[in-house]
Amino acid sequence: xxxxxxxxxxxxxxxxxxxxxxxxxxxxxxxxxxxxxxxxxxxxxxxxxxxxxxxxxxxxxxxxxxxxxxxxxxxxxxxxxxxxxxxxxxxxxxxxxxxxxxxxxxxxxxxxxxxxxxxxxxx
Amino acid sequence: xxxxxxxxxxxxxxxxxxxxxxxxxxxxxxxxxxxxxxxxxxxxxxxxxxxxxxxxxxxxxxxxxxxxxxxxxxxxxxxxxxxxxxxxxxxxxxxxxxxxxxxxxxxxxxxxxxxxxxxxxxxxxxxxxxxxxxxxxxxxxxxxxxxxxxxxxxxxxxxxxxxxxxxxxxxxxxxxxxxxxxxxxxxxxxxxxxxxxxxxxxxxxxxxxxxxxxxxxxxxxxxxxxxxxxxxxxxxxxxxxxxxxxxxxxxxxxxxxxxxxxxxxxxxxxxxxxxxxx
Numbered sequence: 001x002x003x004x005x006x007x008x009x010x011x012x013x014x015x016x017x018x019x020x021x022x023x024x025x026x027x028x029x030x031x032x033x034x035x036x037x038x039x040x041x042x043x044x045x046x047x048x049x050x051x052x053x054x055x056x057x058x059x060x061x062x063x064x065x066x067x068x069x070x071x072x073x074x075x076x077x078x079x080x081x082x083x084x085x086x087x088x089x090x091x092x093x094x095x096x097x098x099x100x101x102x103x104x105x106x107x108x109x110x111x112x113x114x115x116x117x118x119x120x121x122x123x
Numbered sequence: 124x125x126x127x128x129x130x131x132x133x134x135x136x137x138x139x140x141x142x143x144x145x146x147x148x149x150x151x152x153x154x155x156x157x158x159x160x161x162x163x164x165x166x167x168x169x170x171x172x173x174x175x176x177x178x179x180x181x182x183x184x185x186x187x188x189x190x191x192x193x194x195x196x197x198x199x200x201x202x203x204x205x206x207x208x209x210x211x212x213x214x215x216x217x218x219x220x221x222x223x224x225x226x227x228x229x230x231x232x233x234x235x236x237x238x239x240x241x242x243x244x245x246x247x248x249x250x251x252x253x254x255x256x257x258x259x260x261x262x263x264x265x266x267x268x269x270x271x272x273x274x275x276x277x278x279x280x281x282x283x284x285x286x287x288x289x290x291x292x293x294x295x296x297x298x299x300x301x302x303x304x305x306x307x308x309x310x311x312x313x314x315x316x317x318x319x320x321x322x323x324x325x326x327x328x329x330x331x332x333x334x335x336x337x338x339x340x341x342x343x344x345x346x347x348x349x350x351x352x353x354x355x356x357x358x359x360x361x362x363x364x365x366x367x368x369x370x371x372x373x374x375x376x377x378x379x380x381x382x383x384x385x386x387x388x389x390x391x392x393x394x395x396x397x398x399x400x401x
Contacts (some may be wrong), residue, residue, distance in 0.1 A: 046371065083344065105340075106266045
């Protein structure tokens with residue numbers, strides 16, 4: 001499985017990468033939403049999952065998700081928002097825009113993996 | 124009764140200070156010691172008869188570390204005003220510098236002012252402070268497997284921050300303000316190492332910079348839900364990180380700055396919260 005981890009924090013990208021590695025996932029790191037889209041283009045859409053932070057510079061995670069969901073080449077790729085935005089409005093906004101999951105920071109490794117596996121199972 | 128620690132005081136200085144403070148404070152006179160626990164005191168006075176400011180500044184910085192960010196003013200006292208140089212004493216943690224040759228009524232008034240206990244948070248302030256206390260504990264517990272202990276809150280008017288690294292996040296919208304977490308370098312290194320599950324010596328400055336930014340992002344983000352329910356609505360900015368001793372930061376006009384102190388084992392960190400509702 002190819003997974004894009006889009007987060008402006010290298011620390012978060014590193015802990016997520018470490019957590020999913022034992023599952024045999026290959027990860028690709030993006031510093032913001034724009035980079036996530038660039039990776040998608042480069043990989044010709046051969047990506048199985050995107051973990052997307054919300055607040056990022058250049059293109060934030062929400063806007064990147066909207067662009068991805070509106071692009072027929074990528075629209076079926078599940079996106080899990082991985083964000084410190086905790087209020088219910090943001091969760092609803094993300095769901096309405098097509099997010100397959102929503103993981104709130106802070107998270108434990110178990111919570112992260114459980115959420116990822118739920119989304120994968122539901123595909 | 125308040126407790127005052129007099130460090131390195133000459134017999135004359137000790138006598139004068141003890142006479143001034145005896146009615147409303149317990150006075151402890153001791154030589155300066157780098158290991159002395161000082162969080163039990165309400166005020167520390169460091170005395171020096173010399174002009175050797177490098178040594179004095181080193182002692183002040185050490186005292187500041189040992190206050191663990193609590194509201195414990197440090198007064199630098201010299202025998203004569205002329206012994207003060209143009210050193211930036213405040214940048215090292217001094218709240219006031221005074222000389223024994225100053226008029227005694229003024230001297231006494233200033234000392235008594237520092238003994239006044241700060242005010243307690245109002246109920247309306249606790250409404251927005253409590254979510255930050257809870258989210259700080261939760262973030263460090265979940266991400267760094269640390270159990271910080273909330274030690275208390277006090278208020279101040281300026282945002283001079285005497286720590287090594289601060290993560291800052293701006294809040295905008297109907298509620299605006301700033302939330303800042305400040306660590307000494309050693310604790311920041313430990314926290315980030317725990318988050319990344321690596322050894323402390325593998326953590327470099329870039330990781331601390333990034334990690335501290337993410338910590339303040341998570342603290343503010345996870346407090347947001349409870350705050351929104353209490354009608355404190357805001358958007359979060361992208362966090363910024365400031366490194367360097369004695370940095371100063373802006374805050375909204377007319378906003379109170381609440382200082383929340385936490386201990387983690389034998390170390391401490393602090394969260395500054397300053398909010399206003401439009």
